[in-house]
Amino acid sequence: WLRRTTHYLFIVVVAVNSTLLTINAGDYIFYTDWAWTSFVVFSISQSTMLVVGAIYYMLFTGVPGTATYHATIMTIYTWVAKGAWFALGYPYDFIVVPVWIPSAMLLDLSYRATRRNKHAAILIGGTLVGTSLPVFNMINLLLVKDPLEMAFKYPRPTLPPYMTPIEPQVGKFYNSPVALGAGAGAVLSVPIAALGAKLNTW
Numbered sequence: 190w191l192r193r194t195t196h197y198l199f200i201v202v203v204a205v206n207s208t209l210l211t212i213n214a215g216d217y218i219f220y221t222d223w224a225w226t227s228f229v230v231f232s233i234s235q236s237t238m239l240v241v242g243a244i245y246y247m248l249f250t251g252v253p254g255t256a257t258y259h260a261t262i263m264t265i266y267t268w269v270a271k272g273a274w275f276a277l278g279y280p281y282d283f284i285v286v287p288v289w290i291p292s293a294m295l296l297d298l299s300y301r302a303t304r305r306n307k308h309a310a311i312l313i314g315g316t317l318v319g320t321s322l323p324v325f326n327m328i329n330l331l332l333v334k335d336p337l338e339m340a341f342k343y344p345r346p347t348l349p350p351y352m353t354p355i356e357p358q359v360g361k362f363y364n365s366p367v368a369l370g371a372g373a374g375a376v377l378s379v380p381i382a383a384l385g386a387k388l389n390t391w
Contacts, residue, residue: 204246211239215233217287218284219287228323228327239296242256253301267284299314
């Protein structure tokens with residue numbers, strides 16, 4: 190039971206760290222006023238980190254479907270953020286929810302089609318994600334009404350770090366308790382997993 194519990198705990202730790210990694214790789218939300226400005230940064234960072242997080246998860250767990258799992262979590266996060274901005278008085282279209290799930294499903298399908306070959310999943314699945322995610326999100330943004338009126342009528346109080354003319358606040362995320370807790374959990378999970386494996390051999 191200890192080995193099984195350790196295995197499940199490690200799966201949770203990897204999932205939390207991979208999800209935080211994806212969320213903090215540039216903007217994970219399309220704000221309508223800067224949607225097209227952040228599109229390139231979003232496409233590069235999110236396609237890369239979605240693949241990195243999913244492959245990282247697969248390497249340690251061997252569980253298929255993890256990319257879709259990450260994409261679903263990211264979609265839920267974004268809808269929660271959309272609701273939060275809407276509650277603050279911003280219009281419903283102020284945040285555009287990105288499209289992660291189809292690209293993530295392509296990654297999982299490539300992992301399954303190559304008989305769980307992780308190298309093939311990285312090459313084939315990574316290429317599919319990198320090409321499909323920008324296309325899906327470009328179509329998604331094209332369906333939104335003209336954002337210029339939104340930008341002037343509902344200005345945001347802050348700008349993304351890469352659009353701020355002063356030095357970005359690099360250490361802001363690392364001072365958060367969520368990040369510290371996730372990092373501590375990742376560090377502690379390694380000796381715990383090793384201990385579980387050792388006890389299982391006994």
